Every structure is written in C-alpha cells, then in structure tokens.
Amino acid sequence: MGRFHRHSDGTVHDHGHHGHARDVGDHSGYTDTGISRVAVLEDILSENDRVADVNRRDFATAGVRTVNVMSAPGAGKTTLLKRTLAALQDKLRIGVLEGDIATSLDADELDGLGAAVSLVNTSAGFGGECHLDAVMVRSGLSRLPLNDLDLVIIENVGNLVCPAEFDVGEHAKTMVYAVTEGEEKPLKYPVMFRAAEVVVVNKIDLLPHLDFELDRFLDNLAGVNPTARVIRTSARTGEGVDEWCEWLAGIGGIGGAPPPPHSF
Amino acid sequence: MSASYPLVVRCDLPVNVGTVDATKAVHVHELALCEAIARTVLDRVEHRRVTRVALRIGHFRQVVPDALTFSWELLTTDTDLEGSELEVEHVPATVECSECGAFTTLQLPVLVCGTCGSHTVTLRTGNEFLIVSCDVAEEVRDGPVPPPQ
Numbered sequence: 001m002g003r004f005h006r007h008s009d010g011t012v013h014d015h016g017h018h019g020h021a022r023d024v025g026d027h028s029g030y031t032d033t034g035i036s037r038v039a040v041l042e043d044i045l046s047e048n049d050r051v052a053d054v055n056r057r058d059f060a061t062a063g064v065r066t067v068n069v070m071s072a073p074g075a076g077k078t079t080l081l082k083r084t085l086a087a088l089q090d091k092l093r094i095g096v097l098e099g100d101i102a103t104s105l106d107a108d109e110l111d112g113l114g115a116a117v118s119l120v121n122t123s124a125g126f127g128g129e130c131h132l133d134a135v136m137v138r139s140g141l142s143r144l145p146l147n148d149l150d151l152v153i154i155e156n157v158g159n160l161v162c163p164a165e166f167d168v169g170e171h172a173k174t175m176v177y178a179v180t181e182g183e184e185k186p187l188k189y190p191v192m193f194r195a196a197e198v199v200v201v202n203k204i205d206l207l208p209h210l211d212f213e214l215d216r217f218l219d220n221l222a223g224v225n226p227t228a229r230v231i232r233t234s235a236r237t238g239e240g241v242d243e244w245c246e247w248l249a250g251i252g253g254i255g256g257a258p259p260p261p262h263s264f
Numbered sequence: 265m266s267a268s269y270p271l272v273v274r275c276d277l278p279v280n281v282g283t284v285d286a287t288k289a290v291h292v293h294e295l296a297l298c299e300a301i302a303r304t305v306l307d308r309v310e311h312r313r314v315t316r317v318a319l320r321i322g323h324f325r326q327v328v329p330d331a332l333t334f335s336w337e338l339l340t341t342d343t344d345l346e347g348s349e350l351e352v353e354h355v356p357a358t359v360e361c362s363e364c365g366a367f368t369t370l371q372l373p374v375l376v377c378g379t380c381g382s383h384t385v386t387l388r389t390g391n392e393f394l395i396v397s398c399d400v401a402e403e404v405r406d407g408p409v410p411p412p413q
Binding site: 041042043046189191222 | 293296297300301303304305308309315319324325326372373374375376383393394395396397398399400401402
C-alpha cells in the first residue's frame with residue numbers, strides 16, 4: 001500500500017518523516033465545538049518535492065545530468081530511446097531509469113545497447129501508481145552507477161496526466177507526442193505540454209496517411225507553451241532522431257549547447 | 265478493503281465509470297494526490313481526529329474535485345482521517361498582460377490576453393496546489409485551559 005499504510009491494530013503512519021517543526025494548532029481558542037484549526041499551508045506535493053531536491057543534490061554531486069521523458073502510452077518513447085542509445089553510446093555514458101507499471105518489457109528492449117538500465121515497477125504503490133514520483137526515482141537510482149555516468153534518461157510511465165505533476169529532480173522535462181494522438185491534446189493535457197522543455201513530435205512518417213493537421217497542433221502547443229522546442233522525428237525510420245540526440249548530448253555536457261543553468 | 269466501490273477511473277481518457285475492486289490496480293491520479301495529502305495532514309495533527317481538510321487548487325491543475333473527494337473517502341476509511349471532509353477551493357486562472365496590463369480570467373489553458381490578444385502574459389493565479397488547513401477535534405478537558413506554551 002505504499003508509504004502511507006495501515007496496520008492490523010488500526011494505526012496508520014508513514015515512513016517518510018522529515019523532522020520539521022510540528023504545528024500543534026491554535027490552543028488559545030478552544031471553541032464550543034471542540035474543534036481547532038491547524039494551519040498547514042503546504043503544497044500538496046511538498047513531500048515529493050523534498051525528495052526531488054535530494055535527488056537533485058545527488059545528481060549534482062555525481063556530475064550527472066538527467067532528462068525526464070514523458071508521453072501517452074504508445075507514443076514511441078522506448079523505440080526513440082533505442083535509437084538514442086545506439087546513436088549516443090560511444091559519446092556519452094548513459095543510464096536509463098525505466099518506469100513501468102508491472103512488466104520489464106521496455107527494460108528488456110533496451111538491453112545490450114550500452115546503457116545501465118534500472119527498472120522501477122510502480123505497482124508497489126497504492127493502486128499501481130501511474131507515474132514516477134521522486135521517491136520511486138530515488139529507489140531506482142540506487143541501482144545506477146551515478147558517478148560513472150554523464151546522463152540519466154528517465155523513461156516515465158506512459159500517461160498524459162500524472163507524470164507531469166511530479167518533480168523527480170530532473171534537469172529537463174521532455175515529452176514524446178505522436179501525430180496519431182490528434183491536434184487538440186495540448187489543450188486537453190496542458191500540464192504536461194506546459195512542463196516540457198522539448199516536445200518530440202514522433203511518427204511523422206505516418207503524416208501522409210493521416211488527417212492530422214500539424215500546424216493546428218503546433219498552434220495549440222504554442223498557446224499552452226510558447227517556449228517549447230519542437231523536434232520532429234520518426235523513431236521508426238530514424239528521421240529527426242539526430243536533432244534529438246544533439247539536444248540530449250548538449251544536456252549531457254558534450255557538443256551542441258552547454259548544459260542549461262539550473263537552480264540548485 | 266475487500267468491498268467493491270463505484271469508482272471514477274480518470275488517469276487515461278476516456279473517463280470510465282464502473283465498479284471495481286479497490287484492492288486491484290487502479291490508476292487514479294487523484295488517489296496519489298490524496299495519499300500525499302493524507303501523509304502531510306497526519307504528520308501535523310498528532311493523532312487527533314481530523315474533521316475537515318481545506319485545499320486550494322488552481323484551475324490549471326488537472327484535478328477533478330469529485331474524484332479527489334471520492335479517493336479521499338476510499339483512502340481514509342479505517343484511519344484517523346476517516347469521516348473527515350475534504351473541502352476544495354477552486355482558484356480561477358488569471359493572467360496579467362505585459363503589453364497592456366489587463367488581467368484576464370482564462371478557461372482554456374491558452375495563455376493569451378483577453379483585452380489585446382497578446383501572448384506575452386504572466387500567469388498570476390491558477391497553479392495553486394495547496395493544503396491550507398485542517399480542523400481537528402480537541403480533547404475535552406476539565407478545569408481551566410492551560411496557557412499556550
């Protein structure tokens with residue numbers, strides 16, 4: 001049931017205490033109803049964000065850069081990743097943290113491509129978590145030799161909603177979007193499209209066969225996220241993958257642009 | 265929790281409404297959020313009974329209030345939080361225009377000024393994701409209430 005759980009005697013606790021000062025409420029004003037109000041004023045995801053900060057510090061200490069790759073199921077993350085590893089394995093030391101609800105299918109696909117792969121099955125979370133959060137990423141990092149890597153690629157669980165909400169300590173959030181998904185997706189799932197620094201528009205080899213209007217999609221994307229960089233690819237044919245790899249290599253510290261500044 | 269619950273499954277489109285066994289894997293965004301809320305609240309209330317938790321959630325957050333309150337009921341059954349009410353204050357999304365200075369309330373997530381049409385705008389509200397407060401039941405005490413420490 002995850003970190004928040006119940007014991008057979010009915011007590012509930014979590015194993016993630018942070019030792020911050022406890023607010024024990026306003027005891028000066030006992031009301032007739034016996035109810036007092038405790039001010040919390042904490043972000044819903046603050047616990048996650050604290051762990052994300054710890055991950056960030058570990059990345060900084062190891063001198064490794066991290067990129068979170070998100071998408072809907074079936075957008076082509078794993079196929080793109082296979083091409084990416086093949087193209088970059090002689091240039092960068094890459095680790096992959098593979099988020100999957102229950103299987104190792106994607107991690108198996110990446111075997112033998114020169115990357116250290118750590119699989120995080122999220123089904124241990126309550127209800128089979130549909131995203132990677134900072135704690136899950138932390139658990140997966142322990143199986144990667146961070147000090148010997150230049151770049152860690154986090155392949156998130158395929159889902160257009162949840163992964164965008166959770167900071168895992170990455171340097172850049174990216175997403176893979178397939179042209180088969182329709183033009184309106186940025187308006188329907190704005191949180192992820194807004195969070196992404198790079199949007200890889202994948203499966204462009206299918207454009208001649210679809211009614212999809214690329215310009216309308218790009219307008220919708222620009223409305224939600226005017227600064228997103230768009231990279232058009234076909235992970236199947238390899239078209240455009242070089243541009244993506246060049247951007248990744250820049251993040252990883254070689255070639256192209258220098259790594260972007262970050263806030264820690 | 266072996267009983268069946270009517271559950272709105274919302275993480276991936278389309279929205280499905282059905283009856284599922286709560287012990288089975290269900291991908292509900294709001295359930296994960298409720299877990300986070302419950303941990304934070306339990307950390308603050310020192311085992312006192314919680315009657316109400318107040319949240320402030322911006323329009324641009326992908327949260328369905330009904331799914332959130334339902335997930336809360338599901339998650340808090342048989343805990344110190346059982347029976348507590350989750351109160352969600354919705355904050356509209358507003359942008360301030362850098363060109364003309366106007367404020368616009370947005371429905372769609374497209375960042376645009378409603379007065380001059382400029383896209384050079386700054387989001388002022390709508391991203392909130394806050395646990396504001398919680399109400400706890402105090403023990404009934406005899407005699408004078410001790411002064412605050």
